[in-house]
Amino acid sequence: MSQCCPMNSASRHIILIGLMGCGKTTIGRELQRTMDLIFSDTDQMIEEQEGMSIPAIFQEHGEAHFRNLETQVLRSYLSLTNGRSYVISTGGGMVLRQENRELLQQMGFVVWLNADVNTLVQRVMRSDNRPLLHHVNPEETLERLAVERDPLYAETAHLSIDTANLSVGEIAFGIMESARVFFLDKRNKC
Numbered sequence: 536m537s538q539c540c541p542m543n544s545a546s547r548h549i550i551l552i553g554l555m556g557c558g559k560t561t562i563g564r565e566l567q568r569t570m571d572l573i574f575s576d577t578d579q580m581i582e583e584q585e586g587m588s589i590p591a592i593f594q595e596h597g598e599a600h601f602r603n604l605e606t607q608v609l610r611s612y613l614s615l616t617n618g619r620s621y622v623i624s625t626g627g628g629m630v631l632r633q634e635n636r637e638l639l640q641q642m643g644f645v646v647w648l649n650a651d652v653n654t655l656v657q658r659v660m661r662s663d664n665r666p667l668l669h670h671v672n673p674e675e676t677l678e679r680l681a682v683e684r685d686p687l688y689a690e691t692a693h694l695s696i697d698t699a700n701l702s703v704g705e706i707a708f709g710i711m712e713s714a715r716v717f718f719l720d721k722r723n724k725c
C-alpha cells in the first residue's frame with residue numbers, strides 16, 4: 536500500500552513558483568490565512584540560515600553558491616516531521632536546476648503565478664533586494680528571464696495562473712479549489 540502511495544505530509548504542500556514580482560509572497564500569505572497553512576519563503580530561510588541578506592550572499596559568494604543553498608533548503612522540506620502542510624514561496628530561479636524541479640514536484644501541488652513583464656516591473660520597482668535587477672534595465676532583464684524560465688515553470692507546475700487581471704482573493708480561491716482536487720485525486724489513486 537505505502538509503495539503505491541508516495542503522498543505523506545511532506546508532499547502535501549502548496550508551492551508557488553514564478554518570476555520576481557509575480558506575487559508569490561502576497562498569495563502565499565493569503566493562503567496561509569485562508570487555508571491555515573504554515574507560510575514559508577525559501578529566500579527568508581536562506582537569509583536566516585546564513586545570517587546574511589540575499590544581495591550580500593550574491594555579492595560575497597556568488598550566484599552559484601546561492602543556487603546550492605536553494606537546493607539544500609528544498610531538500611529540508613522533504614524531511615519535515617511536524618506533519619503540517621506549508622505554503623512555500625520560492626525564489627524566482629528555483630526552477631533552474633533539474634534536481635530542484637523534481638524536488639518541487641515531490642513536495643506537493645506546484646503553482647506557477649504568471650504575469651506580463653510590465654506588471655512584474657511595476658511590482659519589483661517597489662523593492663531593492665533583488666541582486667539580479669541591480670545595475671541593469673529591470674524590464675530587459677525580466678524579459679530575458681521570462682524567455683529562459685517560462686518553459687521551466689510550465690514544465691514544473693501542476694497549475695498555471697495568469698495573475699494580471701485577478702484579485703488576490705480570486706487567485707487564492709482558484710489555488711485552494713485546484714489543490715483540493717489535486718490532493719483528493721492523488722489519494723484516490725492509492
Ligand code: S3P
Binds near residue numbers: 554625667
Ligand atoms: C531570484 C529571485 C529572488 C531571489 C534572488 C534570485 C531569481 O526571489 O531568490 O534574488 O533568480 O529570479 P524572488 O523571486 O522571490 O524575488
